[in-house]
Amino acid sequence: MITKPGLLAQTARIPERNAIVWRGAIVFKLIGLAAAIAATFVFSGYHLFQLTMVIIYAIAILGLNIVTGYSGQISLGHGAFYAIGAYVSAILMTQYNLPYWATLPAAALVCAIVGFAIGLPALRLGGLYLALTTFALAITLPQILKYRAFEDWTGGVQGIVLAKPDAPFGLPLSADQWLYLFSLAVGVVAFVLARNLLAGRIGRAMRAVRDHPIAAEAMGVHLALLKTKTFAVSALFTGVAGALGAIAVQYVAPDSFSVFLSIVLFVGLVVGGVASVAGAVFGAAFVVYMPNVAEKISKAAPDAIYGIILIAILFFAPSGVAGALARIAERVRGKDRFKDGIPLQGGTR
Amino acid sequence: MPARADQTPKHRGAGCRQRLLFFAAGRAFRMSALLEIRNVGIRFGGIVALSGVSFEVCAGEICGLIGPNGSGKTTLFNCISGIYRPSKGDIVFNGQNLCTIARHRLAALGIGRTFQNLALFRTMSVSENILVGAHHFGRTGFIANALCLPRVRREEDDAQRRLVELLELLELAAVAAEPVANLPFAMQKRVELARAVIGGPKLLLMDEPAGGLNHSEVDVLAELIRTLRDRFQMSILLVEHHMNLVMRISDRVVALEFGMKIAEGSPQAVQNHPEVIRAYLGGRAHAAVA
Numbered sequence: 001m002i003t004k005p006g007l008l009a010q011t012a013r014i015p016e017r018n019a020i021v022w023r024g025a026i027v028f029k030l031i032g033l034a035a036a037i038a039a040t041f042v043f044s045g046y047h048l049f050q051l052t053m054v055i056i057y058a059i060a061i062l063g064l065n066i067v068t069g070y071s072g073q074i075s076l077g078h079g080a081f082y083a084i085g086a087y088v089s090a091i092l093m094t095q096y097n098l099p100y101w102a103t104l105p106a107a108a109l110v111c112a113i114v115g116f117a118i119g120l121p122a123l124r125l126g127g128l129y130l131a132l133t134t135f136a137l138a139i140t141l142p143q144i145l146k147y148r149a150f151e152d153w154t155g156g157v158q159g160i161v162l163a164k165p166d167a168p169f170g171l172p173l174s175a176d177q178w179l180y181l182f183s184l185a186v187g188v189v190a191f192v193l194a195r196n197l198l199a200g201r202i203g204r205a206m207r208a209v210r211d212h213p214i215a216a217e218a219m220g221v222h223l224a225l226l227k228t229k230t231f232a233v234s235a236l237f238t239g240v241a242g243a244l245g246a247i248a249v250q251y252v253a254p255d256s257f258s259v260f261l262s263i264v265l266f267v268g269l270v271v272g273g274v275a276s277v278a279g280a281v282f283g284a285a286f287v288v289y290m291p292n293v294a295e296k297i298s299k300a301a302p303d304a305i306y307g308i309i310l311i312a313i314l315f316f317a318p319s320g321v322a323g324a325l326a327r328i329a330e331r332v333r334g335k336d337r338f339k340d341g342i343p344l345q346g347g348t349r
Numbered sequence: 350m351p352a353r354a355d356q357t358p359k360h361r362g363a364g365c366r367q368r369l370l371f372f373a374a375g376r377a378f379r380m381s382a383l384l385e386i387r388n389v390g391i392r393f394g395g396i397v398a399l400s401g402v403s404f405e406v407c408a409g410e411i412c413g414l415i416g417p418n419g420s421g422k423t424t425l426f427n428c429i430s431g432i433y434r435p436s437k438g439d440i441v442f443n444g445q446n447l448c449t450i451a452r453h454r455l456a457a458l459g460i461g462r463t464f465q466n467l468a469l470f471r472t473m474s475v476s477e478n479i480l481v482g483a484h485h486f487g488r489t490g491f492i493a494n495a496l497c498l499p500r501v502r503r504e505e506d507d508a509q510r511r512l513v514e515l516l517e518l519l520e521l522a523a524v525a526a527e528p529v530a531n532l533p534f535a536m537q538k539r540v541e542l543a544r545a546v547i548g549g550p551k552l553l554l555m556d557e558p559a560g561g562l563n564h565s566e567v568d569v570l571a572e573l574i575r576t577l578r579d580r581f582q583m584s585i586l587l588v589e590h591h592m593n594l595v596m597r598i599s600d601r602v603v604a605l606e607f608g609m610k611i612a613e614g615s616p617q618a619v620q621n622h623p624e625v626i627r628a629y630l631g632g633r634a635h636a637a638v639a
């Protein structure tokens with residue numbers, strides 16, 4: 001018909017190369033996972049705790065990334081879902097004597113429901129309404145948590161102190177080591193689920209809505225419903241992170257969850273790389289370690305150093321750490337993608 | 350597919366007339382009208398973009414829609430695909446009044462479209478762009494996708510099969526994994542076409558598919574449009590300024606001016622219609638066709 005000879009040969013080559021890249025990516029991930037497990041026995045005390053927090057923030061930022069990075073809806077108040085997750089976990093552990101691991105699904109469910117309820121009206125209005133609604137939620141929440149009427153549950157200003165879980169089945173691990181491995185396991189599950197979701201039909205629809213909502217709707221995507229469900233899922237991930245955070249820190253209090261937490265998550269999102277699953281890990285590492293680094297550089301003005309480093313990163317890697325790495329990988333893999341003039345066939349330019 | 354590029358214009362004319370007779374008979378019995386535009390009107394502030402436009406598109410037909418700039422062609426497309434709601438009249442598709450149906454349901458009903466100014470998902474690859482067109486076939490939700498259940502994989506395999514067929518047909522296989530924004534304009538237009546066709550539309554709305562193409566590319570496009578129509582058994586409503594293309598492949602042509610229908614009929618009849626000649630500034634249409 002209209003197929004020119006020679007085209008098929010090129011067609012056949014591409015999946016083959018993709019398969020190699022894909023296998024490379026798997027190996028890369030396995031090495032990363034092995035290193036993460038090995039870290040349990042390399043680090044201890046505060047350093048291991050910091051690594052635990054990197055995992056927890058990575059899950060939280062992953063949640064924010066699903067709604068902001070992939071479906072293009074800005075949330076300035078995701079810290080609120082982190083707080084809700086943390087409190088659900090703390091209250092269930094102290095008031096209802098639930099084991100710590102069983103509080104995670106509960107936190108997930110509660111945050112998904114709250115996310116859906118908030119997203120439904122806010123996303124219908126579109127534009128920056130979601131950003132402002134979530135921001136308002138993040139501002140309001142700490143004061144609600146302090147509110148007298150809820151004090152029996154929330155512990156008011158004092159918050160709730162939790163017990164540190166021990167390693168189960170008599171495993172020869174310290175409580176810190178177990179907490180780290182438990183968080184790592186939850187993190188791996190969260191990232192696999194997110195990757196599946198984002199790679200398939202639903203993930204494509206999310207990105208389509210972000211790139212061109214009118215065209216997405218013409219292709220049969222129910223905009224309001226998709227955006228609301230996406231927001232709910234995003235709240236779910238961040239809520240699970242909050243629950244893990246409560247268990248890891250062994251303490252929740254209203255002032256741990258100020259608006260600043262939401263901003264920190266947003267910073268982690270942008271630094272790591274918007275619309276990149278791996279970016280969430282880089283962003284989390286920045287969020288956890290950068291304050292220490294800034295402090296080391298200047299005891300007098302750590303915040304200024306933090307700000308300058310942040311601006312420098314955004315200036316040199318506008319698409320975040322993940323974006324910069326992807327570009328480097330592309331360069332290493334070679335620029336031959338456009339050799340042979342393949343994409344120019346039948347073109348006018 | 351028989352190659353038709355070598356057919357003489359005379360043969361082509363005869364083929365069109367035959368088809369026209371067939372559809373004329375169909376219209377007489379009101380059997381095969383797939384899309385009915387009934388007295389549609391819409392205004393934007395003081396501008397009357399459409400006023401009392403009525404015509405039909407029959408099953409399997411390629412219907413050309415022509416008219417000078419600003420005559421309301423794209424506006425009519427936007428009314429059919431629910432982006433605008435007409436203030437007057439009805440649009441009936443397959444017996445259903447479209448004016449009461451939510452926009453996102455139109456794809457599943459069988460209405461596909463391309464956009465005059467590309468409306469691609471710019472950060473996504475060619476394959477991903479096209480696969481979004483198959484979104485409405487899917488039944489799996491968030492949880493099934495996150496867990497990658499077997500039915501998700503079955504659904505994805507179905508979509509991939511359709512994708513591969515279209516990538517071959519539209520010569521996009523070599524660039525399937527490229528970000529769509531990297532492609533030249535003509536190729537982006539083909540991606541949009543594939544994205545509309547993968548959804549299995551009964552009616553395909555094409556808004557200026559030949560925009561930005563050179564002469565030989567327009568010839569290929571003419572073949573392609575007919576191939577797609579025959580292979581996927583759809584009706585096509587084709588907006589195009591490229592008169593040569595419209596007159597060559599349309600079974601019937603409707604002409605608009607200032608939001609009103611000024612002519613309708615066979616390509617020959619419309620291009621010789623005095624109103625049409627006048628609308629195109631006294632014979633410009635003739636010049637374009639010749």
Ligand SMILES: Nc1ncnc2c1ncn2[C@@H]1O[C@H](COP(=O)(O)OP(=O)(O)OP(=O)(O)O)[C@@H](O)[C@H]1O
Pocket residue numbers: 393396397398416417418419420421422423424425465
């Ligand atoms: N959203 C809108 N708001 C205001 N006016 C509009 C809107 N959409 C279309 N119009 C007006 O309606 C008229 C018809 O425009 P339309 O885009 O349908 O023309 P067209 O036939 O597609 O022209 P072209 O060949 O240039 O694409 C124009 O006068 C245009 O300015």
Ligand SMILES: [Mg+2]
Pocket residue numbers: 422423424465
């Ligand atoms: Mg137009």
